Amino acid sequence: MSPVPRRSLLRAAAVAGAAAQFSWALGTRNAAAAPRAEAADGPVTLDWLEDGGLGAAPGSTVGVPWPKGAHRGDRTFALTDAAGRSVPVQSWPLAHWPDGSLKWTAHAVSSGSGKLTLTAGAPTAPEKKVTVDRRGATLDVSTGVITARIGESGTTIIRSVRRGTTEIARNGRLVVLRQPEFEDGDQTTVRTERFEGTISDVTVEQDGPVRAVVRVDGKHRRGHRDLLPFSVRLYFYAGADSFRMVHTITYDGKQEPGKASGDFLRGIGVRFTVPLRDASYDRHIRLGGEGTGLLREAVKGITGLRRDPGAAVQAAQFAGERLPDPATWDQRVTTRLHYIPEWGDYTLSQLSADGFTLRKRTKKGHGWIGAGGGRRASGFGYVGGAGGGLSFGLRDFWEKHPAQLDIRDAQTDAAEVTLWLWSPEAQPMDLRFYHDGLGQDTFPEQLEGLNITYEDYEPGFGTPYGIARTSELLFWANASTPTADELARQIEAVRVLPQLAAPPKQLIDAKVFGAGLYSEPDRSTPAKAKIEDHLDFLFTYYKDQVEQRRWYGFWDYGDIMHTYDTVRHQWRYDVGGYAWDNSELSPDLWLWYAYLRSGRADIFRFAESMTRHTGEVDVYHLGQWAGLGTRHGVQHYADSAKQQRIANTTYRRFYYFLTADERVGDLMHAGVDSDETFLALDPCARSAPSPTPPTRAPCPSASAPTGADWSPPGSPNGSARAPSGRRQGPACSPPWRPSPPSPTASSRAAACTTSPPADSPSPTPPRSRSPICPPSSAWANSAPNSSTSSTCRSSKRPTTTTAATSTRARPNRPSATAPTSAA
DSSP states (O other): OOOOOHHHHHHHHHHHHHHHHTGGGGSOTTSOOOOOOOOTTSOEEEEESSTTTTTTSSOEEEEEEOOTTSSOTTOOEEEEETTSOBOOOEEEEEEEOTTSOEEEEEEEESOOSSOEEEEESOOOOOSSOOEEEEETTEEEEEOSSEEEEEESSSSOSEEEEEETTEEEEEEEEEEEEEEEEOOOSSSOOOOOEEEEEEEEEEEEEEEOSSEEEEEEEEEEEETTEEEEEEEEEEEEETTOSEEEEEEEEEOOOOBOTTOSEEEEEEEEEEEEEEEOOSOGGGEEEEEEOSTTOEEEEESSOOSSOSSOOOHHHHHHHHHTOOOOOGGGSOHHHHTTGGGSOOOOEEEEEEEETTEEEEEEESSTTSOOEEEEEESOOOOEEEEEETTEEEEEEETTTTTTOSEEEEEEOTTSSEEEEEEEEEOTTSOOBOOOOSSOOTTOOSHHHHHHHHHHHOOOOOTTOOOOTTOEEEEEEEEEEESSOOOHHHHHHHHHHHHSOOOEEOOHHHHHHTTOSSTTSOOOOOOSSHHHHHHHHHHHHHHHHHHHHHHHTTOOSTTTTTOOBSOEETTTTEEOTTSGGGSBOTTTTOHHHHHHHHHHHHOOHHHHHHHHHHHHHHHHTSBOOSSTTTTOEEOSBSSTTTSSOEEHHHHOTHHHHHHHHHHOOHHHHHHHHHHTTHHHHHTTBOTTGGGSSSSSOOSSOOOTTTSOOSSOTTSOTTSGGGGSOOOOOOBOGGGSOTTTOOOOOOHHHHHHHHHHTSOOOTTOOOOSOOOOOOTTSOTTOTTSOOOTTSHHHHHHHHOSSOSTTHHHHHTTOOOOOTTOOSOOOOO
């Protein structure tokens, strides 16, 4: 495959997108026009992104847009299936038009397999409603099939999960393993400490009748030490025997380059205890391998023995069914059952994207034996028996390696299950900055470094403190060991969470995400078909690069690389500012607009993983740079340019409004006030004649370049970049108003307008506005002297946070009723 420079690819996408938008000029007058979409305020047909409908998932939530004035703010909605039968639905507003009419609504369903039709009307209530009841220091959430008791204090998040009167799981908790020292070499001593998640706050965000959401916040604690704040959301749907967990951790530890001591994470896990009441030969273990393949074993196996208990008995055990009374078996087996080992411990470990291993042992203190392996495991498991058991799964299991599933003590009356988001068998999580500074102790030296590696470096800025990661988990409370077909459906739900979607014509006719910026694919003429084929090629190229280059891993999955090295035939993963992309040139927008016009599931999933990554890993959520993101680099947090453009909510709003995802809503809310951090940063520090900052200088709001701190406002780089970061310290005093310029400030302002060195990198040359960039955004590719750009630079509150946040409007919480003009 011939290398295609990344910038050429994205430019081609922009040009092709523009051509697709205005492709009427490419056809003849007699060319057939694309069919006109029906009115967007009428019935909307919702369909599943992938075949199979809801499957074994607990439920799905979809966002639907409406034209201005189509529905008043208190409109209710009804849902029917293809046969005209009513489907229970729970609806709430996500955003309003300025006139108060609905702009976006969210709709939750807990059933359905085919197309569903959404209309204005009275919703049908589910036969089994979701309810939330407070009982002392706990919350009981019932789906009508299972009941989860959620703790409001202590270290147990889910105290129990019952199906009817049977307890399926209990003591659901979070664990983190810390390794205080990480020494290289072969004569080291490894010591670990276990921290347990401790609850600080519990919020009921929705309480039914179709969907309930409970948010649990806290920190992991050991003694008096806190580590890794967490936010966990639990999703319950009417009539479901399962629930979903969205688990977010924020790194607040300390790791310093060159030092062996620090907060090295050895494991991040979610753990449950599973009561076991059946005889050991009626207890079953299931661990997912490739596809829907499974390891299917019993704790005490009675197949393959020297004596045969009978074909029917063996078949029943393999199927996971309750065995007949041993008195009916061949007595040569029954009388010797106590000589058959009980296998209580199992581990499936996925340490890379290309291999997993399985092993088991009888119990602690005894040797492990290999039980198989493969390439990419599904991240699914089950432990239980004929009287009930727990299925569990971790989404993106191999993509976000190293991951692991543990089952322990299944030979006792209580097994322990741990889903490791970071496997304790992997190397400790090493987030130290990757080099020693290379002698870049002054601004001039740092500029020289920039001019050779394109890396913006300043000591202490390449810190992981405040970055986050979100993971998704599913749990089923089964009445008995599921059949092979039921297990396969559960695995499919873990691998690809079912998602309802509104059709592209609804998005286009509602005029959301930029009226006129995108249209449905049109192949009505050869010229138009050629454009569509090229757009498809560009997406396929990047999708294939993810697989070919193995852009996977806990912190990396969802991002792409910045620039290609045509000599090494490798992306520049190890060269300064040319490595991880961190939203440079807005690939997030490219992917989302490609999905909006096509409705393609593969594009949605690619964009989804990028949104999860760029909103969490590339942005700071704690500390002095909270609300800002990091420019592209070898590590996602390595570059010292801390910028709003990376953190701006434009990249998140698509996923939020299409799915009503609360975690992404959190990120949008957090971005509203990121300008407070921005105002404490000096975008011109690198260009200053002296490394010593002035005692009082104008705030960035008075004169903020749109490029990085080494990129003056009149330079080519200034046309598409938001201000980036140096701490201004005392230069701005409350209430964050510009101060009269001092002589020092004047010299600094002059430095900001001085041309860069002749050999300075120029990664973003002037370009015309791309069709994938909404015109209201400060990061739009407009000329530096355009009215849009100058308006954005002179505003105290930059418009890098989309229309929703530039007007201080916020995405609605589920219970919110105030109008907003978001999206």
